[in-house]
Amino acid sequence: MxxxxxxxxxxxxxxxxxxxxxxxxxxxxxxxxxxxxxxxxxxxxxxxxxxxxxxxxxxxxxxxxxxxxxxxxxxxxxxxxxxxRTVDQSSMMLSAAYLVRFQQLPRALHLYRQASSLNPARPEPYALGLRLAKKLKDNDAVQWAALGILSHVWTTDHQLLHRQAENALLDLEQELSRVGKTAEAKAVAEKMAAAKTHDMQIILRWQGEADLDLIIEEPNGTLCSLQHPQSPAGGVLLHDGMGPRQTETYEEIVYPQALTGTYRIKIQHVWGRVVAKRALLTVTQYKGTDSETTKTQVIALTDEETVVRVQLKQGRRTQPVTISAVPHMARPPVPVRNRSRIVQASAQGRQARDDFLRTRRLAKPGGNRRAGVGYQPVISVIPEGSSLSASAVISADRRYVRMRLTPTFSQVTDVFTFSFLNTGSGN
CATH class of the missing domain: 1.25.40 (Serine Threonine Protein Phosphatase 5, Tetratricopeptide repeat)
Incomplete structure (x- = not known):
């Protein structure tokens, strides 16, 4: 038959x-x-x-x-x-997920490694690859994936992923030492220490029911800020904070590998009252190396933005980062607030600021009140199956019709939970 x-x-x-x-x-x-x-x-x-x-x-x-x-x-x-299919990183990732579905784990791991070579800054191949490498007990792949996570993964859940990567490398180092491969174990430890280094880390802290914004103008003219959470110069916004909780009143931007040059750090007072009208700016360069330096200075806040210039002389990045079209960090829409600085010098401006803050407060039992933030869910529809779009153009003499048909075939093969470059957790 x-x-x-x-x-x-x-x-x-x-x-x-x-x-x-x-x-x-x-x-x-x-x-x-x-x-x-x-x-x-x-x-x-x-x-x-x-x-x-x-x-x-x-x-x-x-x-x-x-x-x-x-x-x-x-x-x-x-x-x-x-x-x-077209050979690009997205198609390789999809093919790898398809292979995992059929339990073809070695081939899937190979595709993840190929995908990471096309764009080393993208985190998904390392996060998904580490899971497969540990299951396959492939020490070389474990080392590749874990080092990639420590160097390139800076999503909202990066701390958990980094901890998993460190544990995997420590387990590998211990296993190599146990079987007498001391030199290889030492090499793993050195690579892990190198992967955890940062060219520059910038942290702004304050106290009070207020919001400050940190904006970095980079040597190549690009920005790293709330609107640009991942920048071509290698910057990543890790935390955008606001009062009144003291554990949340800080902004943090890290440059694992940065471009050499002058960075203009802009500090904007968006809204609210900052205790003593002072903030603390800490800049650490070459973190985790023998050349590590940390400088801390008190910033006097005014109605105008404050600018601090920092010179980075030995940045390890030589080429700008290719930024994904997908946003980097999974964050809800910006809370409904006037980000154009409601704090004004006039009494009318101060009154508007206070009225604005009152509208954002939620009542708590016992009479206590604290600031609240509203979030609006964004629902995206992923089409699956076959679809056809058509358009027609009639000739001037009305004798002919030219048709343009565009068929689309799509299928969701598997759904993974992991963090995107510039998008955070996808479910």
Whole structure:
């Protein structure tokens, strides 16, 4: 039966070139009969004769699995899907997730490593790769993924990911020492220490029911701020704080690898009362190295922004970072507040500020009141399946109509929970 099906479909696709929509009817008939071998013959014949479609490369491994084909055959089918698609980091990540679904973990790990080589600053390959590397007990891959997390992963949950990476490296170092590989264990420890170094760290602290903003103007003219949480110069906004809770009244920006040059640190008093109208600015350069220096200065706040210049002489970054189109940090929409500085010199401005703060307070039992922040959920719809958009243009003499058809085929293969470059946790 299998041989007949192969011959029939080979002959059909050798002499016919069906339109994309014409593939569906015969394949649906085969699928409803649960003829997995017939479905495989249909799909392989279409691909052999240059008439493959994206959905065929996704369905073929599933049919092979149902037909109980060998693991090697299923793996080849899944890898051919990667060859069919455009070779970029996103397609590699999707293909790797597809491989994980079929328990092809070594191949998936290989694709994660390839994806990270295309854009080393993107965190997902390292976070997902570490999970697979530990499951496969691949020490080389564990080292690659853990060092990548420590160097490149700065999402909202980076502290947890960094702790997991450090634990993985410490376990690896201990295992190497136990089997007598002292030199290799020492090399792992040195690499971990190097991965944890920062070219520059900037922290602004204050006290009071207020909000200050930290904006860094970088040597190449770009900015790192609340509106630009990841910058081409290598900066990452780790925390955007506001009062009255003292544990939240700080802003932090880190440069794991920064461009050499002059950085203009701008401090803006957005709203509220700051205790003593003073803030504390701490700048640490070359953190974790023998050249580490820390400078702290008191900033007198005014209605105008305060600017502090810092010179970084030995930044390790030589090229700007490629910023993903997806936002870096998972944060809700900015709370409804006037970020254009409601604090004004006039009495009218101060009254407006106080009225604004009163509208943001929530009553608590016992008469205590504290500032509250409202959040608005943003729901995104991910389309799945087949869709077709069409547009028509009529000629001037009204004799011809030119049609433009754009078919789209999409499928959600798996859903992972991890943090994006510039987006935070995706669920």
């Amino acid at each position: 299998q041989g007949n099906a192969v011959e029939v479909w080979d002959k059909f696709f050798a002499t016919h070139t069906p339109q994309p929509i014409e593939f569906h009817a015969p394949f649906k008939a085969i699928f409803e009969l649960k003829d997995h071998e017939g479905a495989i013959a249909f799909l392989e014949a279409a691909i052999r004769h240059g008439q493959g479609r994206t959905w065929m490369y996704e369905v073929l491994p599933l049919e092979m699995q149902l037909a109980e084909r060998s693991t090697d055959d299923i793996e080849r089918a899944m890898l051919s899907r990667s060859d069919f």
